[in-house]
Every structure is written in structure tokens, then in C-alpha cells.
Amino acid sequence: MTSGLRERKKRETRQAISDIATALFAGRGFDAVTISQVAEAAGVAKMTVTNYFPRKEDLVFDRADTIISGLADAINARRPGESMLAAVRRSYAEAVERADVTLGLVGPEFARMIQDSPVLASRGLEILAAREQALGDAIAAETGRDDVLQRLVAAQLASVHRVLFAEGSRRSLAGESRAQILAALAAAAERAFNLLEPALGDYGIRPAPPAPAEPAPG
Amino acid sequence: MTSGLRERKKRETRQAISDIATALFAGRGFDAVTISQVAEAAGVAKMTVTNYFPRKEDLVFDRADTIISGLADAINARRPGESMLAAVRRSYAEAVERADVTLGLVGPEFARMIQDSPVLASRGLEILAAREQALGDAIAAETGRDDVLQRLVAAQLASVHRVLFAEGSRRSLAGESRAQILAALAAAAERAFNLLEPALGDYGIRPAPPAPAEPAPG
DNA sequence: CACAACTTTAGGTCGAGCATAATTTTCTGT
């Protein structure tokens, strides 16, 4: 269950630690803040911080799971007749619609914090690699095949998100407004997905489902 | 100059340390060998190892620079009338021709060593990211433009190498022979580059050079 | 041959990550 006092406290403690840590990092820089300082600021033991966040980077990339599974989810949620490319394109458009932070709208301090810390940048790469891996797994599962081609398709689809994320971060760092960035990203996404259209336009189209409760023909 | 005794000794020391370290790592695993042990085995002080290889991972990825600049070099070396895609395709074919190690023919122990160490795997991602970055820079320099499109082209081209590298490593780990792997990679590369052909076939074609010492027309 | 420039070494600091056991807090059954 997720309703007991124990579970609630755990979630609260975890969130409190993460919040305080992010604030400290954004202010002084990731490498200039020690885990002990985070623990002290959060009013817990150093070991408790380590228990919740095995690596220091985890304090920053708290929602990594969502990002990692996002593309695979988009593939799995594609509609009948929709190609994988179309599904990813649609999921991106929807993310723009709701101004999703994971598009790169992370705020200047946050972007700078990551950029200034090799450890964080490296962890970012790991997350992106894991996302592409998860997408590749999903594609392999869907198509029933797993060779270079499936992995390359995954790489191409994931590349769009990745490059657009970099663009979003760049514009965010440059001080552009959120609306400005979203408009630019939407336009760039159009061009980017269009580039992939000839190669991937008819790849992984979900077949129409078996006819519903209509009287079967014959 | 690089001919003095001092320079020669430096190169020898560096190489000796790197060789001994790689042997130790391959035998016992990257994380199970400390820098002190490497230093002791090489007969130098711990600090000397650190001086040559600021990070422990550098002991393994010694020739990272070559890999990082490889794709950018391929772009820059393309022939008149040759597209960027064609240049990368050709450079890959040439690498297969000479059985280049960087295709993923790294040997089972080496591949396992990297796979078993999060630190090394992460450093591998950094190198791949740096290569894509360098390729993107080269493309931007050549085209005189640097926006999402150029970076996406770089991502797609680099993806081929990356996915094929993973395939090479996988087959290497599976115990396939070098010749077997090379044949498989060559075939897969054909399919992979063909997939990109419609999107990138006429991107970044190098213009014909100004006519040579022929009498100018008119 | 002496001095400058450079390399190597010695010794120490700091922080992340991990292990273990003790202690406190929450949950469960009666």
C-alpha cells in the first residue's frame, strides 16, 4: 500500500532531501556542495541521504525513470494505423502542448548547474542512453526482431528528442521566454520529423485491431 | 621536438603504465584494481599514474581522441561531388577493409571489462557524445549553419557508427571470429546507410573545386 | 659544470560510496 504513515513519511523525507539538495546545488554548484551539507540542511543523517540516493547525481535526476520510459511508452501507445515515427511525433507535440519540462525547459540555473558539472552531464548521457535502449527494446518487442535495423530506428527517433532537448536547454540558457522556446521547438520538431519521414514513415505501423462486437463477416 | 631523451622516456612511461593497467583490469576487473596497484606494478609512484591519466578511466580509453575526431575527419575529407553521408559510408567501408579495432573488434575480455564497469561504460558514452559533437561542429563549419538540422544530421550519421559498434562488440562477446564479424558489419552497414539515403543523400555535397590550371572558359 | 626546466615522488586532505551494527519509529496480531 502507499497510504500508511511509513510510506508517506518516506516519500516526504525523500522529497524534502531532493528539494533542499537541488536548491543548494543551484546556488553553489553541484560539486561545491557535499552530501554532508545536504544532510545537515535537510536535518537527517548523511547515511539517510545515501540510502535514498545511492549516487549524488540521483539527487538531481530524480525523475529519470519517466524520461527513460517516455519514448517506449509513446511507441506502445500508438494508435491503429499509426507508425512509430508518427507516434513519437505526436507524443512530442503533446509534450509541447502541455509545456513539459523534459523538453528542455529546465530553467537557466538548472541548465547551468548541469553544464558546469561533468558528473551531472555524464549522468545525463546515461539517462539518454537508457532511454534509447528502452525504446529499442520496445521496438524489438513490437516487431519481434532485434538486430541492427531496430536499434538504428530507435537511435534515429531518440535523436530527435535529444537534439531538440539540447536546443531547448540552449535557448533556456540564452534567456528566451518559455513561449518563445516552445514555438521554436514545435517548428524545429516539424522539420526534424519530416526529415525522418521518407525512411521511417511506414515503419512499425500498428495493424487495425480485430473487428469489435460486430457480426463477423461470413 | 619529440626526439629528446626526456620526451622518449615520457612516452615510454606512459605506455608502460597504460599497458600494465589494461592487463590488470582485463584480468581482475576495472573496479577491483586500485591506482596504487597499477603504480606498484608499473614501478612508479601513485602520483605519476595520476599525472599521466587524470582519471582512472583514461588508463583504458587511451586513444579516445582518434575516435572522437574520426567522423569529423571523414566529413572533412570528402571528395568533390561526395555527400556527407557518402563520405561517412566510405570511411566505414575503409575501416572494415583494414579491420579497424574501433569498429567494435575489441576482443571479448576488453568488451566484458567495459560492460562490467559502470564507470567505463559511462566514459564510453562521453566519448561517443564528444564524437557526435565534433561531427556536428564540422558539419556546422562546412555548411555555415548551426541549428537543429545540422545537429540532427550529425546525430543520424553518428548513430550508424554507434549502433554498428554495439553490434560488433556484441558479436565479439559472443565469440564470433573476426572475419565473421567484419562480414556481418559490412552487410549491416549497407542496410543502415541505405536507410539514411533518402533523407541525407544530397546533404552536404562538396562542390567541385575551381578548375585547375586549364585555360578558363571565356 | 652549473643552472634552469621539467618529471617524479612523498605525504597529506577531502569527499563519495559502502558496510555494519545500533537505535528509533512504525506496523501487526492478540
Next chain:
DNA sequence: ACAGAAAATTATGCTCGACCTAAAGTTGTG
């Protein structure tokens, strides 16, 4: 409500990578 089980948190201590500084050793040069 209470005892005992289970889980979370804390206290303590260790190893190792990364970094710093000063001294000692080595090579190049006038």
C-alpha cells in the same frame, strides 16, 4: 493497549579516487 516484528534512520569507520603542495631527482642548455 501492548509486545514483538519489521522497517527506517543513525552512528561509526573504512577504502579509494581525485587533488594539492613541496621536495627530490633527472634532463637539457649555455
